[in-house]
Amino acid sequence: MNKPIRTLSLFALLLFLLLLANVTYVQYVRAGDLNADPRNRRVIDAAFSRDRGPILVGREAIAESVPSDDRYEHQRVYAKPYRYAPVTGFFSFFTQTGIEQTQNGVLSGDDSRLFVTRLVDLLNNASPQGGQVQLTIDPKAQDAAYDGLAALGPDVQGAVVAIEPSTGKILAMVSLPSFDPNKLATHDLDAEVSNYQRLDADPTKPLLNRAIQTRLPPGSTFKIVTAAAALEDGLVENAESQVPGGPSYQLPQSDAVIDNGGRACGTDTISLTQALAQSCNTTFLQLADELGQEKMLEQAEKFGFNSTYLDDLNGQVESVFPDDMDRPQTALSGIGQFDVAATPLQMAMVVAGVANGGTVMKPYLVDKVLSPDLDVIDNPKPQSLSEAVSSTTASELTKALTATVTSGTASPGAIPGVQVAGKTGTAENCDGCRPYAWYVSFAPADDPEIAVAVMIQGSDVATDDIAGGRLGGPIAKAVMEAVVLDQ
């Protein structure tokens, strides 16, 4: 009987070898695939429990993970939730947005640049820690922008973006209405779901980052682009050159007549400076018509229209300058109407480009990436996005825009003792809709440190060009002061 028993021994050996090979396959070879399955709650739970690194503004952590004694080991806490929500986004059990999403690798500690740290943690048996993300945001500018916008009332919808012209650093980014990311980061997952559903269903769209996701006709602020195109083309030589003016203008191939809302735009020709200062529709309709769609489009795209350029936040929408317009539509595009649409970030980049001698810098939010031990592991360098206009054109535009603040429609943005360049705008994209107020500016005009765009949506003001200045001007002024006067 021993021969069959020996045969059976081999058979049993085979069975056990199969088991060993199979567990090796499942636990080692296939483990990566299993862990990558989006339905694998163990992986999601672990990510949610992780000691994520903080998001820093100045020296303050606006988002950080603190130890928690419930099922998940750490709780994400947002120190100034409404103020910074459009930038930080939120970190919930189910998803992330904003910086929490784009910098997830660093914050969670999974980024390959944190490999050594992770290895040391593993050897020390310490729980892995995430890296830190330092933002470009200037807390004073952010506070000024948020407080200024929020002061307009509880129902205000709008956004403020401030950029450092020479680098493209985003100094402030505010969007209202905002939301409390703490309520989405909660460990009470049922509450998280209902909070999210409520925010998602809210008609005022608090989850929307209006600074980069809301695209509206830029109205008169777009006249800066039209003026830039005219100067670049040589159609207009400098800020003092005479340009067509007049109280009203009939659109080519059309019966529609557009006036200037009673502002002083001369009878025949006026200087470019006066045309910008008084926001003369008649001037810029005619300039756009004379330049034609191609040149207007080229200039708009040099400023960043029809493209996306912000890597640090997802969901940026393109600002639009159409390429299939007829003559009257092209003329209307010169005053930022028809289908021209821009995000607040885009309009901030237009003024920042002018302020920076014509060079538009690529905007960015992440100033530094630090390891948990505060070693700098990434230090993004400013990058130029395009040469939108020549430095001559930029300085002529700066002169004209400075006059717009000192003696024109943009006066609410003036700061005593500081030269400010600015432009107002008001637009509506349908009859009877509530108008949008815009204000764009930079300061100091001779050595710009900050460029600002303010957009206020659905404010209860008349369709009056000055209104943009009256609503947005003080906010822009406060944001500029926060940077310029803070020496």
Add this chain to the structure above:
Amino acid sequence: MSQTSALMGFVHRRRRGAELFLLVIALAVGIGAYAAVGVGVEGEVPTDILGYGGWLAALIIGAHIVVRLVAPYADPVLLPVVAALNGLGLAVIRRLDLAAGNGPDEGFARQQLTWMTLGVLLFVATLLIVRDHRVLQRFTYTFGLGAIVLLLLPMLPGIGKEINGARIWIHLGPFSFQPGEVAKVLLVLAFAGYLVRHRDALALAGRRLLFVDLPRGRDLGPILVMWLISLAILVRQSDLGSSLLFFGLFLVMLYVATERPGWLLVGGTLFAAGATLAYYVVPRVALRVDLWLHPFDYYGGEGVRDSGRQIVESMFGLGWGGLLGRGFGNGQPWRISYAESDFIIAAIGEELGLTALMAVILCYGLIVERGLRTALICRDAFGKLVATGLAIVFALQVFVVIGGVTHLIPLTGLTTPFLSKGGSSLVANWVIVALLLRISDFARRPIPVLDPAEEPDVDAEVTQVVKLG
């Protein structure tokens, strides 16, 4: 015969000291794991560690002393391996109790410790009562009848109960019982007794067809009966595991007794045909196979579309555990339903890693190896058959359950010996170990020198007449 003669010239040592040393290590595993569970899950060594450890040590050392007294030549490796597995199982069950929010005096671990106590008592009783395993040969038909009754009990309305689609439980008042676990021991004994008596007929008669010796038609009776019982279990109880286990056991023992591979061919064909038929006829069997082929299609849906949750969570847990495991308290084994019983292997793989899982599988391998070694050196045919049967039933069960949980083969409802929660299984397995120890004690015992002047030794006389194949 010549092999056996050579073996007879070799005198085995008792090795009880080695067994004690290994038992201390096994206790360190069991008690250490229990302490690690407390530290990992609750952050402190359990307050009852002394009482628990003392109890465990008393059981194991008690078993050792009994072995020392009544089976001094028994295999020294079996008991330590079994003690380590049982201790580890208790700790893992305790860990799952903690996850369910149970205190030290409630939950499955406390029940399991009680069952282990009963198991060790039965182990001791078996060693004390069965002083010579050949006595069991007398009860061949009693055991056979008992096994069949036990197997059919769950099909009876009233006491049989269907749990998770498998009808393998009986309920009597507050007690629930898996009769298949006990039946499998009885079956091994019955088969062995039957085959020892009839193996000549089964082995010698027959004709040769294509290099294979096929048995006579009239000798096919028992194998057909066994086949029908297996099929009944498969179809009525939807229990592929037990079906495979019992039929495989019978075939293997038939093959060992007759030394004719033809039986394997006949039986294998019969089983394959029966299983294929069941696949096409019984929808539940087909679902089991589909669950195995496409588990992820049955995850996260509604109703039957979520019936793959258990195996998928098991695989997620195994993957999450990786090479070294998450450590006690850091995994989420409670996500796997029945992690404390059928899926305890997945819980071990998740928290202790591939390393521990391999160690566990190798421990099972050791048990099987010791069982087969005992069969090889055993001097009587009945003992050989019983040892082979017990070792093979163990190997098959481990393969079917671990293979099912780790997605090697379709999932079936069998317990993991010594690890899983479940009284009937634990008690039956302790008895199996007792029987193996008894047989190995006989096999390793030196042959008494036969001097007519001395008093005749009953054991030796019986040993002498045993004819070896």
